[in-house]
Amino acid sequence: MQPSKATTDEPLASPHVRPSAPSEPSSRRSLTADFGKPRKAGRKKVSRAYIFLTPWMLGMVFITLGPLLASLYLSFTDYDLLSEPNWVGLENYQRMFTDDPRFLKSLVVTFTYVLVSVPLQLMLALGLALVLNKGVRGLALYRSAYYLPSLIGGSVAVAILWRQIFGAEGLVNQLLGSIGLEGMPGWISNPQTALGTLIILNVWTFGSPMIIFLAGLRQIPAELYEQGSIDGVKMFGRLRYITLPLLSPIIFFNLVLQLIGAFQAFTPAYVVSNGTGGPVDSTLFYTLYLYERGFVNFEMGYASALGAVLLVIIGVLTALNFYASKHWVHYND
Template sequence: MAVVTGAAGAAGPAGPAARDLAAARGRRRTRVAYLFLAPWILGVLGLTLGPMLASLYLSFTDYRLSGAPSWVGLANYQRMFTDDPRFWTSVGVTARYVVLSVPLQLAFALAIAVFLDRGVRGLALYRSVYYLPSLLGSSVAVAVLWRRLFSSDGLVVDLAGTVGIQLSGGWISDPERALDTLLVLNVWTFGSPMVIFLAGLRQIPDELIEAAKVDGAGAVQRFFRVVFPLLTPVVFFNLILQMIGAFQAFTPAYIVSAGTGGPADSTLFYTLYLFQSGFQAFDMGYASAMAWGLFIVIGAVTALNFAASRYWVHYGD
């Protein structure tokens, strides 16, 4: 008994010491972790959260860059909704672009992914080639090329003429067709969602496809009854990403319209009008109010998509 008691007594004081040592090591690890996180934290505070709060304050002011901002309350927001017809034009153009471009791009990307998933030769090459436009689609160089292709003396008009289709002028100078050029450009940059769709298709068990074949389901039935329901989480992910990107689209409209949003404001994206208000008219207060309006709309539409996803997105167990 003495030996046991002595051992227990010797172990007793070591218990708290061991816990203190473990706690000290935990605090050191925490400090090291925060040290590595410091650049990101400073970036969020200095480059994201700080400017956002400054923009929120400026949205309630009249700030022309030439002087100090003066408080005007809700005047900028009132002007947006009641006294600025170009604001509503930009809202309509952007809404049409989002509603048309996102489904078209996702449908095209999914179709290409299904085709590549059938095991074609040179899959890595096709995947790289199809992904390349996504890397270049938002660049200034591609937007300049697009403007050249759809101008009155561009390649599109020339090719249409060779097959007997006469186009009066280029698409970018026609208010009825100018936005269509930007829709085509966005669909052309389908590579990013295509790669994600292809990864999702590779995760679907072959046993389910084979079972559907044994039950007599055709290719169309297998896709809509087996493949697509299992792919809905990937569809939802791509939908959110591409929708947010469409709301924020700027470079193609700016380059194709030479920064005017024309012809007749047919390509006046919301972000382009925000740029014009802030950096051409130097009305930073109004531009800040527009920026927060866009932020709220994107957040609201994203939240609605998440709420609606419970009815059509199916997650496996």
């Protein structure tokens, strides 16, 4: 018998086949490649983000930050737009606080306008938002109709219309005459009521905060109101303990926006008073006085100082609002 061929589990090595190289270097190369790919992808995303942000950054530098710094510099100069600025240091600020009664008058008028019109506007906007949130038919139509004043409220046309409505022969006096109150003076020409007409105009433009309030009300879970009803909480109790706390971030947001916007109001006072702030400076808004100093009297250095003070006032009040919000604004964690 011939002996059988021995079998082995190991394959016979061919003399022409080279042994494979150790796998460690290739694994290292693959790991390096794997780690490199996310880094390259991340860099591409960052570069694309900067490309899309470029228009905003250019606008921030050349439209906002650049003019702001230039205005701050001019506030320390005597500049009339026709000659080179002449450095005068703090003279404009010293004159503003010690020798300019119209500056103080404009502050009083502006603060009165802001502190009265903004709370009234927000209360009206919130009240209508609560009504519309009940599921009124034709809600889209109502929202559009109520939002329209916010779109046109700051226009020259509406300010002219407002002057006609509250004039001596305007619609308001005609309505008062129909009920026996004849011979009423013009509301615009009366120093006691002129500012009140502008406050009414600002309150009338309640559409924008109303839409924001309505959106916030839609985010409050209905289960909370159902639970409140089961617990015997009445309508005003639900408003106090459910609606207002959960809506407080929206109230704070609207408050800050409307506060800043009210301090910057200009067109209504300019049109109603023909650019003078009359009668007897009763509608002399701060922005109107700034415009008068800069573009009527060509005291651009002084006007720049007025602008710097307005920026500080708005910044301080906004910071105070953020600080006070810790005590009354509630966020859902």
